[in-house]
Amino acid sequence: MTHDFKTSAEIVWCPGCGNFGIWAALQKAFQELSLKPDQILAVYGIGCHGHMANYLKINNFEGLHGRALPLATGAKIANQNLNVLAIVGDGDQLGEGGNHLVHASRRNPNLTCVLHNNQLYSLTVGQASPASEKGLKTKSTPWGVFDPPLNPLALALASGATFVARGFAGDLPHLTKVLVAGMKHQGFSLVEVLQPCPTLNYLNTFTWFKERVYKLEDKGHLPQDKTESFRMTQEWGEKIPLGIFYQEERPTLEEQLLPEKDEILAEQSLELSIEKLLTEFR
Amino acid sequence: MNDFNFKIAGEAGYGIASAGLIFAKTALRSGYSVFDFNEYPSLIRGGHNVYGARVAEEEVYSPSFGTDLLIALNQKAVERHTKELSPGAWVILNSDKATAPAPDFSPGINILPIPLIKLAQENGAPEVMMNNVALGAAIFLLGGDFKILESAVHDVFSSAKPEIIDLNIKVARAGFDFAQKNFKKRKILFNLKKKRAGKPLLLTGNDALCLGLIKAGCKFFAAYPMTPINSMIAYWAAKARELNLVYYQPEDEIAGINSALGAAHAGLRACVATSGGGFSLMVEAYGLAGMTETPLVIIEGQRSGPSSGLPTWTGQGDLRFVLGAGQDDFPRVVLAPGDPEECFWQAIEAFNWAEKYQLPVVILVDKYLSESRQTISSLDETRVKIDRGLLFSSTAQSEDYRRYRLTENGISPRAWAGQADLTFFTSSYEHDESGWAEEGIENRKAMMEKRMRKLETLKEEMPPPSIYGPSEAPLGLISWGSNKGAIREAQKILRVQGTETKFLHLNFLNPFPVEAVADFFRRSSKIWLVEQNITGQLAELIRARTGLEIENRILKYDGRPFLPEEIAVKIKEIT
Ligand SMILES: Cc1ncc(C[n+]2csc(CCOP(=O)(O)OP(=O)(O)O)c2C)c(N)n1
Ligand code: SF4
Numbered sequence: 082m083t084h085d086f087k088t089s090a091e092i093v094w095c096p097g098c099g100n101f102g103i104w105a106a107l108q109k110a111f112q113e114l115s116l117k118p119d120q121i122l123a124v125y126g127i128g129c130h131g132h133m134a135n136y137l138k139i140n141n142f143e144g145l146h147g148r149a150l151p152l153a154t155g156a157k158i159a160n161q162n163l164n165v166l167a168i169v170g171d172g173d174q175l176g177e178g179g180n181h182l183v184h185a186s187r188r189n190p191n192l193t194c195v196l197h198n199n200q201l202y203s204l205t206v207g208q209a210s211p212a213s214e215k216g217l218k219t220k221s222t223p224w225g226v227f228d229p230p231l232n233p234l235a236l237a238l239a240s241g242a243t244f245v246a247r248g249f250a251g252d253l254p255h256l257t258k259v260l261v262a263g264m265k266h267q268g269f270s271l272v273e274v275l276q277p278c279p280t281l282n283y284l285n286t287f288t289w290f291k292e293r294v295y296k297l298e299d300k301g302h303l304p305q306d307k308t309e310s311f312r313m314t315q316e317w318g319e320k321i322p323l324g325i326f327y328q329e330e331r332p333t334l335e336e337q338l339l340p341e342k343d344e345i346l347a348e349q350s351l352e353l354s355i356e357k358l359l360t361e362f363r
Numbered sequence: 364m365n366d367f368n369f370k371i372a373g374e375a376g377y378g379i380a381s382a383g384l385i386f387a388k389t390a391l392r393s394g395y396s397v398f399d400f401n402e403y404p405s406l407i408r409g410g411h412n413v414y415g416a417r418v419a420e421e422e423v424y425s426p427s428f429g430t431d432l433l434i435a436l437n438q439k440a441v442e443r444h445t446k447e448l449s450p451g452a453w454v455i456l457n458s459d460k461a462t463a464p465a466p467d468f469s470p471g472i473n474i475l476p477i478p479l480i481k482l483a484q485e486n487g488a489p490e491v492m493m494n495n496v497a498l499g500a501a502i503f504l505l506g507g508d509f510k511i512l513e514s515a516v517h518d519v520f521s522s523a524k525p526e527i528i529d530l531n532i533k534v535a536r537a538g539f540d541f542a543q544k545n546f547k548k549r550k551i552l553f554n555l556k557k558k559r560a561g562k563p564l565l566l567t568g569n570d571a572l573c574l575g576l577i578k579a580g581c582k583f584f585a586a587y588p589m590t591p592i593n594s595m596i597a598y599w600a601a602k603a604r605e606l607n608l609v610y611y612q613p614e615d616e617i618a619g620i621n622s623a624l625g626a627a628h629a630g631l632r633a634c635v636a637t638s639g640g641g642f643s644l645m646v647e648a649y650g651l652a653g654m655t656e657t658p659l660v661i662i663e664g665q666r667s668g669p670s671s672g673l674p675t676w677t678g679q680g681d682l683r684f685v686l687g688a689g690q691d692d693f694p695r696v697v698l699a700p701g702d703p704e705e706c707f708w709q710a711i712e713a714f715n716w717a718e719k720y721q722l723p724v725v726i727l728v729d730k731y732l733s734e735s736r737q738t739i740s741s742l743d744e745t746r747v748k749i750d751r752g753l754l755f756s757s758t759a760q761s762e763d764y765r766r767y768r769l770t771e772n773g774i775s776p777r778a779w780a781g782q783a784d785l786t787f788f789t790s791s792y793e794h795d796e797s798g799w800a801e802e803g804i805e806n807r808k809a810m811m812e813k814r815m816r817k818l819e820t821l822k823e824e825m826p827p828p829s830i831y832g833p834s835e836a837p838l839g840l841i842s843w844g845s846n847k848g849a850i851r852e853a854q855k856i857l858r859v860q861g862t863e864t865k866f867l868h869l870n871f872l873n874p875f876p877v878e879a880v881a882d883f884f885r886r887s888s889k890i891w892l893v894e895q896n897i898t899g900q901l902a903e904l905i906r907a908r909t910g911l912e913i914e915n916r917i918l919k920y921d922g923r924p925f926l927p928e929e930i931a932v933k934i935k936e937i938t
Contacts, residue, residue: 090799118786119781119782119783119784119785119786122628122629122780122781124625127791132800134788134790134800135788135799135800138786139786140780140781140786140787140788141786141787141788141789141790141798142625142628142655142780142789142790143788143789143790143791143792143800144621144624144651144791145621145647145648145651145791148617148618148621148647148648150618151613151617151618151619151621151622151625152621152622152624152625152628153625154618154622154625155583155585155611155621155622155623155624155625155626155627155628155629155633156625156626156628156629156780157625157629158583158609158611158622158625158626159582159583159625159626159627159628159629159630159631159633159781160629160630160780160781162781163629163780163781180614180615180618181614181618183614184613184614184618338609338611339609340603340604340605340606340607340608340609341607344607345781346582346583346607346609346631347629347630347631347779347781348630349582349607350580351579351580351582351632351749351751352580352749353577353578353580353606354744355574355577355578355742355744356744358574358577358602359564359574359742361518362564362565362566362570363391363392363562363563363564363565
């Protein structure tokens with residue numbers, strides 16, 4: 082049976098917000114993967130993206146701004162059977178949580194990070210984020226952003242991520258496909274989603290993106306080629322690539338960390354004798 | 364009385380700590396009670412390292428003033444420690460690196476020069492093994508059994524190659540023989556002659572915490588390296604595979620505490636350990652644990668602050684911090700064990716409190732307790748009880764599961780992510796009974812009150828604090844945490860001098876045992892407060908909770924632990 086992942090909560094995103102598309106694509110992806118709600122745990126950052134916690138009927142943990150990845154990693158270690166997602170914002174993950182993105186990429190926990198990139202701090206009503214375009218005028222940058230934007234895909238790739246992809250909130254079938262591939266991937270998958278924020282980001286609109294995006298798979302891009310993948314992450318402006326940039330297989334964090342590979346740590350008995358341990362202290 | 368202080372001192376990198384452990388094990392296995400400690404700067408090589416141990420036939424709870432047997436591996440050790448030598452003390456002097464102190468500086472002191480490096484090298488060993496030469500000589504002087512020393516060397520170096528172990532034993536033997544040949548006729552006032560056989564344990568606070576956590580069923584331990592909890596990391600990392608546990612080294616303390624919350628959310632007993640600096644980074648997630656009612660045990664090993672402070676020296680300056688850290692009010696439990704035995708039992712209780720009341724529990728220790736070893740007769744694991752609190756098991760009614768159900772005692776049935784046929788919502792935002800974000804006035808009040816009510820419920824089963832000494836004694840001492848040992852030793856000294864005291868040791872600081880403290884005040888004519896910070900943080904807490912003021916404060920904030928003698932002297936001054 083396919084499950085319905087909707088809740089009855091009233092949705093408070095602005096009309097036309099890119100988050101709607103991501104929300105729909107995620108539900109579709111869960112269905113395509115034949116997942117049951119109790120098999121999924123999503124951990125959210127704090128931002129407009131995090132409101133999704135109220136709209137998906139799965140296990141939800143809305144944690145702290147920037148800290149979804151470590152919390153998700155801990156839960157995955159405790160129970161490998163859970164399909165774990167970190168649903169994060171660009172401000173959230175690239176500002177406050179930048180260090181965690183680097184280290185999750187390096188460690189390769191088997192979970193999926195969905196990065197809602199609206200290139201702005203939206204919930205705090207429109208300051209520049211680390212992903213804002215150079216020159217963008219925001220509430221915190223009346224003279225335009227000085228710095229170049231942080232490139233999450235290049236950062237993850239350089240940090241050792243084993244799955245790096247990009248989707249667009251305005252192309253649901255393609256986004257669903259990318260999310261499904263990311264969730265199927267054994268290891269850390271980063272899916273950046275271009276998410277227009279029509280209320281606050283006047284520059285990176287649906288139209289702006291639609292005129293620019295194209296699909297890597299249509300170009301015959303080979304996601305095994307790291308150098309070429311890295312080159313593709315640098316393309317931004319006239320043309321913006323979507324799809325799977327890079328994928329490789331590498332042992333996951335849990336495979337290496339857990340003493341018994343297939344065991345669910347959370348199901349183990351707590352009883353344990355320390356008699357033998359005590360002998361070392363005599 | 365056979366009660367003496369041993370010390371070995373020299374340059375960092377010369378195996379002072381392992382030599383100390385070998386000595387301590389030898390004394391323990393010879394039937395003595397041992398209390399030991401390490402002092403070192405935040406350096407890997409070149410600094411001055413000290414290992415000290417008090418050894419006695421009766422139980423000892425802390426080091427005491429003076430050094431009776433000193434092994435001085437270099438000149439600095441001679442310069443630094445001759446001042447503290449007791450009358451008639453013995454000094455094993457490394458004559459290859461140091462010269463004896465001027466005789467007028469050390470009347471009545473016995474200097475035993477030994478060419479430690481030469482003896483090591485003659486036996487085919489490198490210079491660093493000179494500490495074992497010295498140990499061999501010390502054991503001879505103390506009338507100890509070389510076989511026991513040998514067994515201790517064996518166990519301390521158990522992970523080394525057999526040739527290395529043998530070489531260590533060989534050089535110890537060379538030291539033993541050298542002393543036998545050259546210092547045969549010396550008379551020494553104390554000894555390590557083999558006594559009763561028992562099976563006591565010699566544990567640091569960190570060892571005992573690790574054992575307690577593991578016995579409590581903790582399976583996830585995350586800690587970012589920081590003195591004084593590093594030995595916990597080493598222990599967990601070493602045991603993880605064998606015991607089916609996880610030690611997780613996070614990228615920072617923020618990741619550490621959030622990963623532990625994730626693990627706890629999915630059903631594990633999880634713990635983080637850090638010092639004040641790391642705890643500063645954890646504060647936001649400390650509140651997250653409070654808000655989401657996620658059970659978590661946090662070990663905070665204090666050292667002298669603020670900021671980097673004295674990284675390898677002790678202190679008790681973080682009490683106010685852990686009691687108040689985090690925005691707005693949330694329920695928390697703060698424990699402060701006084702010795703390794705309490706570390707073990709409170710680590711287990713901590714998980715029971717954390718899970719039963721669904722909140723963060725802080726175990727506040729310090730460098731001195733974390734890294735000093737104390738002798739404990741036994742830890743009876745059959746007395747351990749694990750209580751996971753009120754759990755929700757998935758049933759047909761899972762649809763109506765309310766994670767934060769309002770109840771009279773504040774405790775809602777807990778579930779964890781991954782339970783079959785159940786989904787639920789956990790949020791750092793204020794939420795309703797089902798976990799959905801909710802900002803309404805009535806809900807907000809009900810939820811704040813529900814969370815705080817858990818502490819009222821907990822108070823009913825909180826263990827009362829311990830009082831040491833005759834309860835009718837009019838003079839009272841109050842302290843918390845690791846000062847316990849020095850105060851109990853001070854009580855012994857005062858008793859010999861004809862002054863009886865009683866001592867209230869607080870190892871449960873939040874919720875605060877208001878009644879027990881008020882009662883102690885009522886039954887004392889005079890009260891002293893003893894703690895290791897500059898403002899008297901416990902005194903402030905007592906005033907805040909009971910309205911009672913303590914004027915006589917014995918405060919120390921120089922990074923060094925209390926010695927019994929200094930407490931006894933201060934009390935004598937004001938009686
Ligand atoms: C520690 C901390 N700092 C700041 C905030 C305030 N804050 C809430 S949302 C937000 C920005 C969110 O931006 P982003 O992550 O890009 O999410 P968006 O709202 O754009 O989806 C900030 C700064 C916070 N909640 N916590
Ligand atoms: S402010 Fe922007 S991101 Fe937030 S809900 Fe509105 S449109 Fe979406």
